[in-house]
Amino acid sequence: SAGVVIVGAGQAGFQLAASLREAGYADPITLVGDESDLPYQRPPLSKAYLADKITASGLELRPAAYFDDHHIHHRPGLRAVAIDRPGRRLLCADGEAVAYDHLVLATGTRNRALPVPGAGLAGVFQLRSRADADRLKAALPEAQSVVIVGAGFIGLEFAGICAARGLAVTVIEAADRPMARAVSAETAAYFTRAHAGAGVRFLFGTGIVAVEGEGRATAVRLGDGSAIATDLVLVGIGVVPNQELAEAAGLTVGDGIHVDAVLATDDPAISAIGDCARAPSRFADGAPVRIESVQNALDQGRCLAARLTGRPAVYDAVPWFWSDQGPHKLQIAGLAAPADTSVVRPVPAGLCVFRFRDGRLSAVETVDRPGDHMAARRILAQGLALTPAAAADPGHDLKALAT
Ligand code: FAD
Structure with a gap:
């Protein structure tokens, strides 16, 4: 055979x-x-x-x-x-x-290629493979400033690492907030604040029209004509x-x-x-x-x-995901659509956002709350009913609900 x-x-x-x-x-x-x-x-x-x-x-x-x-x-x-x-x-x-x-x-x-002039210059990187990461690791010690095109998961994780190294970091994002396709406005705002607090500069609602430099990238040009000087460009646009x-x-x-x-x-x-x-x-x-x-x-x-091997089954697993950004861990259970509503549970530390679609729980986004994330995965796997009111009530124990 x-x-x-x-x-x-x-x-x-x-x-x-x-x-x-x-x-x-x-x-x-x-x-x-x-x-x-x-x-x-x-x-x-x-x-x-x-x-x-x-x-x-x-x-x-x-x-x-x-x-x-x-x-x-x-x-x-x-x-x-x-x-x-x-x-x-x-x-x-x-x-x-x-x-x-x-x-x-x-x-x-x-990776989607950056469709602007200069995208092929030295000093412009992407991150998908080990070979990409090795090239980036080799270039980082030489860089004092970085521009990140795209505020998705990879761009923001890279921003966190660069900020921790003391580099000047600018993130340029066409949408009005980071991770716009994947997370709620509340979670996006949490990470915008956290990264900004670590010194990351965000430019939302703008795109780059060119990468400039003689042989290697030294600046990016924005849609409004202004330029940002940089030693290194990371492209993370999906x-x-x-x-x-x-x-x-x-x-x-x-x-x-x-x-x-x-x-x-x-x-x-x-x-x-x-x-x-x-x-x-x-x-x-x-x-x-x-x-x-x-x-x-x-x-x-x-x-x-x-x-x-003879045991056919429908693919039915609960989607879950994580992203480590600076000192914070984002975890997502379920699958939210951008239009889903958000219910924020008041928690003493981190963040806990429940997403609802047609009154039913679609996803739970947590920051630095691994216990809530695991409970959310069980709630979604078992299809348990959780009302928006119960989600908003910190007295309503998630772990007790999901047994
Ligand atoms: P891949 O792992 O991409 O493997 C596909 C392979 O197929 C590649 O090696 C490719 O070269 C090869 N291939 C393609 N075409 C051919 C061909 N014609 N012939 C031979 N080989 C071919 N996910 C998370 O859940 N959490 C995270 O924190 C997270 N962080 C990430 C960080 C980075 C930098 C990246 C790049 C991804 C991250 N992901 C994360 C996503 C996760 O890695 C992917 O979802 C996962 O690798 C998908 O597995 P895959 O096997 O489908 O594809």
């Missing part, structure tokens, strides 16, 4: 391979990845790794011996370029054709899913590779998981969503492994 072939040796692809072996899958598993590293975790790239608190081997999901011991055929540095669906073969950039019984696309996302393989093979795509409730594409021999997949979610009233998080990558990997 040709077994399972996985494209993308990231968080989701690796988890699928590991979970297949745990479930007793005995046929070949091939993990094709275009990066040269062993499969590694990305979250520390903008946290502990960038702050020099862990080394490169600390990023690795497993040591090299694991792959041999578990007969997982990891093929680093190999790029898949096409799918031959009738022949059930994955075609690779080196001319190789890898046969499959089941093909899994776990190709993740890539990602696009790596869906071209699926699209060229005639599978349905559209901001993600479309999969059904059990993570299958239109072709029953091909599935998709992780950041690149768009799957229906009960946390979005059944609508298909593409979620960029470690939790989603891991749980989709596990869900698909169960199906491929």
Whole structure:
């Protein structure tokens, strides 16, 4: 048998391979990845790794011996370029054709490029891969000032690290607040204050029209004509899913590779998981969503492994996420839509915001409150009813509700 072939040796692809072996899958598993590293975790790239608190081997999901011991055929540095669906073969950039019984696309996302002149100058960075992080780490000691384009999670985590190093930090964001797609206005305001308190300067409602410099970036030009001098520019303006393989093979795509409730594409021999997949979610009233998080990558990997070993189940895990910014930990349970209402629970320290959609709890955003976050995950998993009045009442114990 040709077994399972996985494209993308990231968080989701690796988890699928590991979970297949745990479930007793005995046929070949091939993990094709275009990066040269062993499969590694990305979250520390903008946290502990960038702050020099862990080394490169600390990023690795497993040591090299694991792959041999578990007969997982990891093929680093190999790029898949096409799918031959009738022949059930994955075609690779080196001319190789890898046969499959089941093909899994776990190709993740890539960073959206900054569409302005000068974006290619030296001193302009992005952060997605370990190689990106290494380039950034090498440049940071030379920098006194940084400009961050985009106040998303990665931009703000980087801002926190730079401010702690004593650098002058300016964050430029087109929206009127940070993390606008992902969190409530209340949580956004909390982090704006926290970062500003650490010396970070925010410019909201404005974009950059050019990066300027002779050979290397020395300034960014804003829409109003003004310029900000800088030694380093980090671009964090979102990602696009790596869906071209699926699209060229005639599978349905559209901001993600479309999969059904059990993570299958239109072709029953091909599935998709992780950041690149768009799957229906009960946390979005059944609508298909593409979620960029470690939790989603891991749980989709596990869900698909169960199906491929004879225990099919609908993907139903509660979404959750975290982001470490300066000294603060943001945690999100559930999936809020931007229009969801907010109920702020008065708490002595940190922040606790409940989001509601049509009177039903959709998500809970907490800052430095891990106990409340865990309770929120259980409440959402069990579909327990929580009224806005109860959410607002600190006397109403969350942990007692979620048993
Ligand atoms: P990835 O881990 O991106 O893996 C996809 C792999 O497929 C990549 O190695 C890619 O190179 C490879 N690939 C793509 N196309 C091909 C091809 N044609 N052939 C071969 N290989 C291919 N999430 C959180 O929940 N919390 C956090 O705090 C957090 N912090 C983050 C910080 C950073 C800096 C980044 C970049 C991400 C962070 N995330 C965080 C998001 C999280 O890392 C992703 O959601 C997760 O990695 C998704 O896993 P994946 O396997 O779908 O994709």
